[in-house]
Amino acid sequence: MLAAMKNILIPTDFSKDAQKAIDYAIHIFKREECVFYLLHAYFIVPSAPDNRENYKQKLDELADKLDTEGHNPKHEFKDLFVFGTLANALEETIPTYKIDYVFIGTKGSTAMREMFMGSNTFRTIKTVDSCPVMVVPNNLPFSTDEIIFATEFTDNPDENELTPMLDIARIWNSTIIVVHIGTGKELNAGQLKNKERLEQRLKGLPHRFLEVKETVSVTKALHRLAKENNKIGLIAMVRHRHSFFVELSRESVVKKMAFKAEVPLLVIPDIN
Numbered sequence: 001m002l003a004a005m006k007n008i009l010i011p012t013d014f015s016k017d018a019q020k021a022i023d024y025a026i027h028i029f030k031r032e033e034c035v036f037y038l039l040h041a042y043f044i045v046p047s048a049p050d051n052r053e054n055y056k057q058k059l060d061e062l063a064d065k066l067d068t069e070g071h072n073p074k075h076e077f078k079d080l081f082v083f084g085t086l087a088n089a090l091e092e093t094i095p096t097y098k099i100d101y102v103f104i105g106t107k108g109s110t111a112m113r114e115m116f117m118g119s120n121t122f123r124t125i126k127t128v129d130s131c132p133v134m135v136v137p138n139n140l141p142f143s144t145d146e147i148i149f150a151t152e153f154t155d156n157p158d159e160n161e162l163t164p165m166l167d168i169a170r171i172w173n174s175t176i177i178v179v180h181i182g183t184g185k186e187l188n189a190g191q192l193k194n195k196e197r198l199e200q201r202l203k204g205l206p207h208r209f210l211e212v213k214e215t216v217s218v219t220k221a222l223h224r225l226a227k228e229n230n231k232i233g234l235i236a237m238v239r240h241r242h243s244f245f246v247e248l249s250r251e252s253v254v255k256k257m258a259f260k261a262e263v264p265l266l267v268i269p270d271i272n
Contacts, residue, residue, distance in 0.1 A: 006034045009099040011041065011086055011124070014058055017105030021136040022066070024264065025103040028144070028168060032074060037097055038063055039080045041089035056081050090128055101164060103134045128269065132164040135265040143233030143263075144172035150179050150222055150237045153191035155270075157198045165236045165266055166205065175206040177232070179225065181218045182211055226263045236266040 008025050012018040025036060040059045042052055063079040070077075080097075082089040093099065104124050124133055147169055149162075169176055178198065180187075187195065195209075212221050226232045 006032055006100045007037065007098050008034055008101050008103060009037045009039055009090075009093060009097065010103045011039045011090070012059070012062065013040070014062070015105070017136075017138050019105070020138045021103040021105035021134075024136045024142065025101070025134070026066075026070065026072075026075065027142050029171070030072065030075075031171060034074065035076045035078060035097075036066070037078050037080050037093065037099070038066075039082065039089055039093060041082050041084060041086040043085055044083065052081075052083075086124065090124060094128065094130055099131050101132055101134055102128055103136060105136050105138060130269065132269065133267045135267065137262055137264065139262070143231060144168070144174050145231035145233060146175045146177055146229065148177050148179050148222065148225060148232055148235045150181065150218070150235065151198070153180065153187060153194040153198070155238070156194050157201050159201070161238065161268060161270070162201060164268055166202075168234070168266075169205055173206065174233070175208065176202060178202070178207060178209045179222065180209070180211050181221050182213050184213075223262065232263060234264050234266055236268060238268045238270055 006029060008029065010018070010022050010025055012022065022036070022038070038059060040055055042055055044050065044052075059079040059081055063077040066077045067075075080089075080093055082092060084092075090102070094102070102124060147165065149165060165176070168174065199209075212225065222235055226235060
């Protein structure tokens, strides 16, 4: 049974990318009772003019507009204006407002030209370790038919760890495709046991397991799957602190998945 109320945090710089993340969050949870917190982190640069009042007003107007135009009695919009960096603002607001998901926009493949560590998107993924981060590209169709869950079966699926993905699957009756990127080796005894446990965890939900041969890289294999199947509307993965299969969870793969995203990416923190 789904929680009665969800708290969704959406950082915004008032760009089209941020608006896309807002639109997607509203769409995903349109049938659920939610409070959407619109966060603007205002960092004061000594040499720059102080425009805090302008940004406060823009944030107020955005929350009022969404509340008025949405016409959804299950949704409430609140604005959070926080001084400091986005990372500090996230650390402050997530526990205070008991946030269930963070949604953040990205430019998609064009962002590959940018410095990874200079991106608010990847900085958010690295900073947030207590709730999932949904990375939303700006050109996505709103598809929810199928969800890819990429895993190496190296960890026992925690009962609560996968809940953010499972909740979305239940809301939309999505089929979960458990994708294992093969490295040419057979699964060991521990991986086989974890696969069985995951099967039990998914019991009652539409799902199937898919073995994919890794030809070039994990990232390219996952993107190819999403491109070949237009029913796939979301890719989910757990960001492990430590992993036997390093390539799946190391920063480079998460970065590439986020910045070349053509479908939303749900990054789930490792709570074990």
